[in-house]
Amino acid sequence: MDKAEKYDKPDKCAEKREAIIQAALELVAEQGFHGAPMAMIAEKAGVGAGTIYRYFENKDDLIRWIYKNVEERFVEVMMQGYPEHGPVRERLVHIGTALVRHLINEPLQLRFVEQFHNSPYGVDHRREKIFGQQKKDIISELFDEAVAQQIFKPLELAILFSLFFGPLVDICRDHILGFIKLDDALIEQVVGACWDALRR
Amino acid sequence: MDKAEKYDKPDKCAEKREAIIQAALELVAEQGFHGAPMAMIAEKAGVGAGTIYRYFENKDDLIRWIYKNVEERFVEVMMQGYPEHGPVRERLVHIGTALVRHLINEPLQLRFVEQFHNSPYGVDHRREKIFGQQKKDIISELFDEAVAQQIFKPLELAILFSLFFGPLVDICRDHILGFIKLDDALIEQVVGACWDALRR
DNA sequence: TATAAAGGAATGAACGGTCATTCCGCGAAA
DNA sequence: TTTCGCGGAATGACCGTTCATTCCTTTATA
Numbered sequence: 001m002d003k004a005e006k007y008d009k010p011d012k013c014a015e016k017r018e019a020i021i022q023a024a025l026e027l028v029a030e031q032g033f034h035g036a037p038m039a040m041i042a043e044k045a046g047v048g049a050g051t052i053y054r055y056f057e058n059k060d061d062l063i064r065w066i067y068k069n070v071e072e073r074f075v076e077v078m079m080q081g082y083p084e085h086g087p088v089r090e091r092l093v094h095i096g097t098a099l100v101r102h103l104i105n106e107p108l109q110l111r112f113v114e115q116f117h118n119s120p121y122g123v124d125h126r127r128e129k130i131f132g133q134q135k136k137d138i139i140s141e142l143f144d145e146a147v148a149q150q151i152f153k154p155l156e157l158a159i160l161f162s163l164f165f166g167p168l169v170d171i172c173r174d175h176i177l178g179f180i181k182l183d184d185a186l187i188e189q190v191v192g193a194c195w196d197a198l199r200r
Numbered sequence: 201m202d203k204a205e206k207y208d209k210p211d212k213c214a215e216k217r218e219a220i221i222q223a224a225l226e227l228v229a230e231q232g233f234h235g236a237p238m239a240m241i242a243e244k245a246g247v248g249a250g251t252i253y254r255y256f257e258n259k260d261d262l263i264r265w266i267y268k269n270v271e272e273r274f275v276e277v278m279m280q281g282y283p284e285h286g287p288v289r290e291r292l293v294h295i296g297t298a299l300v301r302h303l304i305n306e307p308l309q310l311r312f313v314e315q316f317h318n319s320p321y322g323v324d325h326r327r328e329k330i331f332g333q334q335k336k337d338i339i340s341e342l343f344d345e346a347v348a349q350q351i352f353k354p355l356e357l358a359i360l361f362s363l364f365f366g367p368l369v370d371i372c373r374d375h376i377l378g379f380i381k382l383d384d385a386l387i388e389q390v391v392g393a394c395w396d397a398l399r400r
Numbered sequence: 401t402a403t404a405a406a407g408g409a410a411t412g413a414a415c416g417g418t419c420a421t422t423c424c425g426c427g428a429a430a
Numbered sequence: 431t432t433t434c435g436c437g438g439a440a441t442g443a444c445c446g447t448t449c450a451t452t453c454c455t456t457t458a459t460a
Contacts, residue, residue: 048411118318197397248437
């Protein structure tokens with residue numbers, strides 16, 4: 001039964017890979033990088049320790065791959081139903097609300113990203129994000145536009161991002177850890193408060 | 201010369217202890233906990249590896265002791281010149297400005313605290329801070345008062361703290377890492393923005 | 401179809417390196 | 431001479447990574 005189930009699936013490789021990713025995501029999110037040795041990831045994923053190295057070059061590679069995917073998911077979520085032609089406030093509230101809703105539904109993703117940001121990778125990543133800026137993304141464009149239209153305070157993008165996203169992420173973490181209890185009304189209030197910080 | 205200097209001081213023990221603390225603070229701040237092994241702390245402090253254990257029970261003890269002291273320094277700085285009887289806005293601006301000025305003058309302390317917060321200690325510490333709350337501190341009292349007077353939005357303390365302190369700390373980090381350049385005028389604008397987030 | 405060999409995926413014990421902590425000999429102070 | 435702080439090699443635990451071996455699937459053969 002076990003064996004039949006195991007081998008009649010055509011994509012067992014992809015499944016193993018997924019199991020490794022999920023195990024690593026959970027362990028890093030819940031215990032930090034210290035608490036996620038490769039042997040433990042392997043055990044949790046139900047594979048041998050060496051197997052991980054068939055799918056990922058090394059631990060760094062695994063961690064970066066997960067981060068990249070999680071971050072992409074964040075952007076996707078914020079862009080889903082994005083009111084591209086609405087007023088600035090509506091667009092910003094959409095982004096903030098979508099992000100918060102997603103983060104509290106996927107606590108592991110939030111915790112993982114936080115662990116990543118506070119690690120040797122983190123600084124390099126932020127530097128690249130602030131200075132690299134080869135192709136402006138939609139969110140940066142929205143902020144630039146709002147500054148140009150004198151809707152936002154005339155501050156650098158990095159500062160505006162901190163004012164808006166910083167508290168939202170902090171508050172999601174507090175919700176996940178059980179320190180506060182977010183509901184729809186409260187999310188709206190908090191996003192509104194972050195908007196107030198940006199508004200001229 | 202070295203020896204003479206070393207032993208004619210009456211408080212050489214306290215000096216050694218200070219050297220250990222300073223070395224640990226610097227290494228953790230600059231490299232994270234991974235990059236601050238006890239042997240390296242000892243070398244940087246100019247003492248033997250075993251000597252650290254004459255002053256601190258173990259690494260945890262050392263780290264917690266440093267954290268406690270750094271945090272106390274933060275509170276001291278915010279309370280220095282605190283306009284106790286001024287209007288709420290003035291008091292809040294004082295706190296925010298004093299904190300930012302101190303953080304950018306003492307980048308190691310900021311980086312150390314951030315490392316601490318993102319570690320197994322961090323969550324427990326925050327939980328204790330939010331729920332423990334045996335004796336209200338002056339800052340909490342200020343926020344409570346502002347909510348009661350309907351100057352602030354009617355939100356929980358944890359949320360108001362995130363709205364105010366979250367961005368300030370983020371921005372100081374960006375300054376330290378060279379991503380932005382804070383000056384007095386900019387600090388005032390940013391603190392003002394955080395105030396706007398709280399204001400009803 | 402039945403059997404056997406080949407090929408590649410998976411395994412987990414073993415390796416080299418690092419870490420926190422211990423412990424014992426040394427040398428300064430009394 | 432005795433005492434005691436100190437140093438740093440030694441210890442044992444742990445971690446990322448490797449690799450010889452095993453196991454499963456596919457292909458070749460009769």
